[in-house]
Amino acid sequence: MEGRAEVRRDLVTAAVELFHNKGYEETTVDDIAATAGVGRRTFFRYFRSKEDAISPDHEAGLAAVAEVFDGAQPGEPTGSLVLRAGETVFDLYTDDPQLSVARFRLTHEVPALRDRESASVDHYRRLFIRHLKMRFTDDDGELRAAVIGAAVVAAHNVALRAWLAAGAPAEGIAACRARFRRVADMLPVETESTLALVTQRLEAAVERLEGSA
Amino acid sequence: MEGRAEVRRDLVTAAVELFHNKGYEETTVDDIAATAGVGRRTFFRYFRSKEDAISPDHEAGLAAVAEVFDGAQPGEPTGSLVLRAGETVFDLYTDDPQLSVARFRLTHEVPALRDRESASVDHYRRLFIRHLKMRFTDDDGELRAAVIGAAVVAAHNVALRAWLAAGAPAEGIAACRARFRRVADMLPVETESTLALVTQRLEAAVERLEGSA
DNA sequence: ATTCTAACGGCACTGCGTGCCATTCGGCAA
DNA sequence: TTGCCGAATGGCACGCAGTGCCGTTAGAAT
Helix, strand or coil: CCCHHHHHHHHHHHHHHHHHHHCCCCCCHHHHHHHHCCCHHHHHHHCCCCHHHHCCCHHHHHHHHHHHHHCCCCCCCHHHHHHHHHHHHHHHHHCCHHHHHHHHHHHHHCHHHHHHHHHHHHHHHHHHHHHHHHHCCCCCHHHHHHHHHHHHHHHHHHHHHHHHHCCCCHHHHHHHHHHHHCHHHHCCCCCCCHHHHHHHHHHHHHHHHHHHC | CCCHHHHHHHHHHHHHHHHHHHCCCCCCHHHHHHHHCCCHHHHHHHCCCCHHHHCCCHHHHHHHHHHHHHCCCCCCCHHHHHHHHHHHHHHHHHCCHHHHHHHHHHHHHCHHHHHHHHHHHHHHHHHHHHHHHHHCCCCCHHHHHHHHHHHHHHHHHHHHHHHHHCCCCHHHHHHHHHHHHCHHHHCCCCCCCHHHHHHHHHHHHHHHHHHHC
């Protein structure tokens, strides 16, 4: 007899294979269940929907990222925290590169899965923004939280997708992470806005000029 | 006899009313069609799905924004073009504030509609990024296009949603647009990175200072 | 060996979305 | 007027996703 974990794995494997071979629309839940050797009703005890069979750990991923935010020291710089949260998301993909690549390809071929992926990514974006907003308490805090959260998630996806498109090679993980971290160079990720940052550096420069004069 | 446009409007009106009164899940397509005085089969000749009944012009909106990008002069600054494209999206909401507010409220109450909205917004994001990528041809072009595109769409949503949450008052439109435009202050939207931009502005300021000294 | 619990799988049902086809309505030509 | 034609309609049946219900079974506990 197989335990719950094995049945779950068999269902994911069956789904990925059938989606790949027959196409997503052409595969019914009955097909997946039959291939995995269980009843149709059992499939829905493991997954909420047909689409969930290829993103089985979405909820757990969100919880893991939320844990990073909740467990962070208040003193940790926002940039560092955001990068750590992003790396946590990477781990979810590097855990099972095979499945990640298969899902990546399917989401780019099947419109229904692409839209679902958009919604999934958006859940992460909302999570990032919710916590960023708590750190940005000035007038423009909400706007900056939204902009920076969206930008970080976008950078994460660019790096991740390039890695997945290359077939998720083990030696590419470091480059992928490095690429993601570059987003920090592009954003006013600390508490000051770009304009304020410019002003601040300008004043410092003026001070230097006056000192040297 | 009613024409196509009238039937379409009646279906949207019926859908909004029923979703509001009975709840989204509890409303069937039969209900909507019956309320609008047409057959169930006719509903699906006007809308691809039940959800489409409250976002009837999504395709047209995407086409309008694409038109802005495609019709732009190559010499127009990227920042200006992006802001114009964003304003075009605003127009889609200000065209029918009543419907926009109703949709806004529904998307925040019904998970299924929220996920669909995420996918919708993502379509705009992809459109922005596709055209930004054509303007950013340096090594980091793809990353910057993704980051800036996502940030602009996020800022747009913050401004738009604040306006919708306030009930879409006519006198609030200007403030909403102004708020959106602030995103330009936060991003390295031209071809240089933030750091380069800061340096550039700093040098210009220093030059002014030296000239006045 | 018996009881208890959790998982399983079959069955029926609702509702979305689609293909097919007969009907109807308005215009247009003879 | 009469007959034809194309577009819109709506009814019907179908496949499939997802859910509630319930009888059955397997395995653990005692």
